[in-house]
Amino acid sequence: xxxxxxxxxxxxxxxxxxxxxxxxxxxxxxxxxxxxxxxxxxxxxxxxxxxxxxxxxxxxxxxxxxxxxxxxxxxxxxxxxxxxxxxxxxxxxxxxxxxxxxxxxxxxxxxxxxxxxxxxx
Amino acid sequence: xxxxxxxxxxxxxxxxxxxxxxxxxxxxxxxxxxxxxxxxxxxxxxxxxxxxxxxxxxxxxxxxxxxxxxxxxxxxxxxxxxxxxxxxxxxxxxxxxxxxxxxxxxxxxxxxxxxxxxxxx
DNA sequence: ATGCAATACATTGATTTACAATATATTATA
DNA sequence: TATAATATATTGTAAATCAATGTATTGCAT
Numbered sequence: 001x002x003x004x005x006x007x008x009x010x011x012x013x014x015x016x017x018x019x020x021x022x023x024x025x026x027x028x029x030x031x032x033x034x035x036x037x038x039x040x041x042x043x044x045x046x047x048x049x050x051x052x053x054x055x056x057x058x059x060x061x062x063x064x065x066x067x068x069x070x071x072x073x074x075x076x077x078x079x080x081x082x083x084x085x086x087x088x089x090x091x092x093x094x095x096x097x098x099x100x101x102x103x104x105x106x107x108x109x110x111x112x113x114x115x116x117x118x119x120x121x
Numbered sequence: 122x123x124x125x126x127x128x129x130x131x132x133x134x135x136x137x138x139x140x141x142x143x144x145x146x147x148x149x150x151x152x153x154x155x156x157x158x159x160x161x162x163x164x165x166x167x168x169x170x171x172x173x174x175x176x177x178x179x180x181x182x183x184x185x186x187x188x189x190x191x192x193x194x195x196x197x198x199x200x201x202x203x204x205x206x207x208x209x210x211x212x213x214x215x216x217x218x219x220x221x222x223x224x225x226x227x228x229x230x231x232x233x234x235x236x237x238x239x240x241x242x
Numbered sequence: 243a244t245g246c247a248a249t250a251c252a253t254t255g256a257t258t259t260a261c262a263a264t265a266t267a268t269t270a271t272a
Numbered sequence: 273t274a275t276a277a278t279a280t281a282t283t284g285t286a287a288a289t290c291a292a293t294g295t296a297t298t299g300c301a302t
Contacts, residue, residue, distance in 0.1 A: 002180065003208045006137045007215050009288085012260070013134020014223050016127045021227040031279075040222040048260050050281055059123065072278035073268035087124045092227060094128050099220050101161040102135055106142040106213060126258090133289070152250075169289050171252055176288095193249035194297040 011042050016052065017095060018042060020080070020088045023062065029075040053078060061087050132163050137173065138216060139163055141201070141209045144183065150196040174199060182208050 022028060022036050030049055037044045053076075056062045061084035064076040080088065143149060143157050151170055158165045174197075177183045182205035185197040201209065 003211055005287085006208075006212060008260090009136075010134045010138060010212075010215060010219055013131045014219070015130075015260085017131060018223060018226050029279085036226075040226050041218065042222060042226075045261060046280080047262065047264095047282085051259085054281090069269085069278080071269075073280075075279070087127075090124055091127060091131075094131060095223065095227070097162065098131055098135070099223075101163060102139060102216065102220075105139050105157075105161050105163075106216070129289090130259090136289090150250085166290060167251080168253085168291070168293095172288085175252090190249080190298085192298075194251075196250070 014042070014095070015044060015048075016056070017091045019044075019049075019052065020056070020061065020084065020091065023078050024080050024085065024088050027077045027079050029067070029077050031075075056084070060084070135216070136163070136165060136169070137177070138209075138212045140165075140170075140173065141177070141182065141205065141212065144199050145201050145206065145209050148198045148200050150188070150198050152196075177205070181205070 018037065018040070019033055022033055028036075030046065030053065033049060034044060034046065053062065053064075057064065057078075060081060062078050063081055064078045066074045067077045068074050139158065139161070140154055143154055149157075151167065151174065154170060155165060155167065174183065174185075178185065178199075181202060183199050184202055185199045187195045188198045189195050
């Protein structure tokens, strides 16, 4: 239990949401996603990403099509389904609400007698 | 794999951070934390909270003291250690950076030829 | 006194999931 | 034909939340 663990927990929580967001903005294949996440300082490994994309595909939120590459094996390009777009809308709302709640919860308040929860011992 | 799972993942990610924040704002015992988290729409169960508090205590971020209750068994009131305060500062910074990154990542952009990553098939 | 309800701390077993390491396959090039 | 680069995919491990219980203390009604 160290602080880096807590930090990575925070990042984990938004992984799926961010990946859906990336795919919603345009057709991408896994390496595109890894790169875009890295730019946002939200690193994800391939061993995490592939099962996650498979889960999202099986859940009906994503589809893919094979695309030939000029320099290597063919790639799976992922796109959102209508169901995926709807789900993303819900998650966007959830994110906004949660971010607001966390910001409020972490607001630094002066610890006066009125708002403190000091125990009476 | 459904959308509620992804939503709860998002909430899980900030659990420890929020709990540290609550304790930093004043001495509390576990039921206070459950209540405050519920108000923020970030529900946590006792079976999750007790081990989590023990982890944070063993990591040196928290301390507690026993306080007699007027209506029931004694309570463990938790307070931050200096180390805990420092860790919270780091996590607050991490949260702010991550929230900014996620907001940027989920910004709705017009999908023009310039910023799209459309595959050439 | 005794039993019961409420409150509070705590543990156990199951499930999920991210990660590290590795495996499999394809393409281009030396 | 061997090697490097690229790409998809799986396996085993570890960590953490949750639901369900367990244990203990206090106050109150009978």
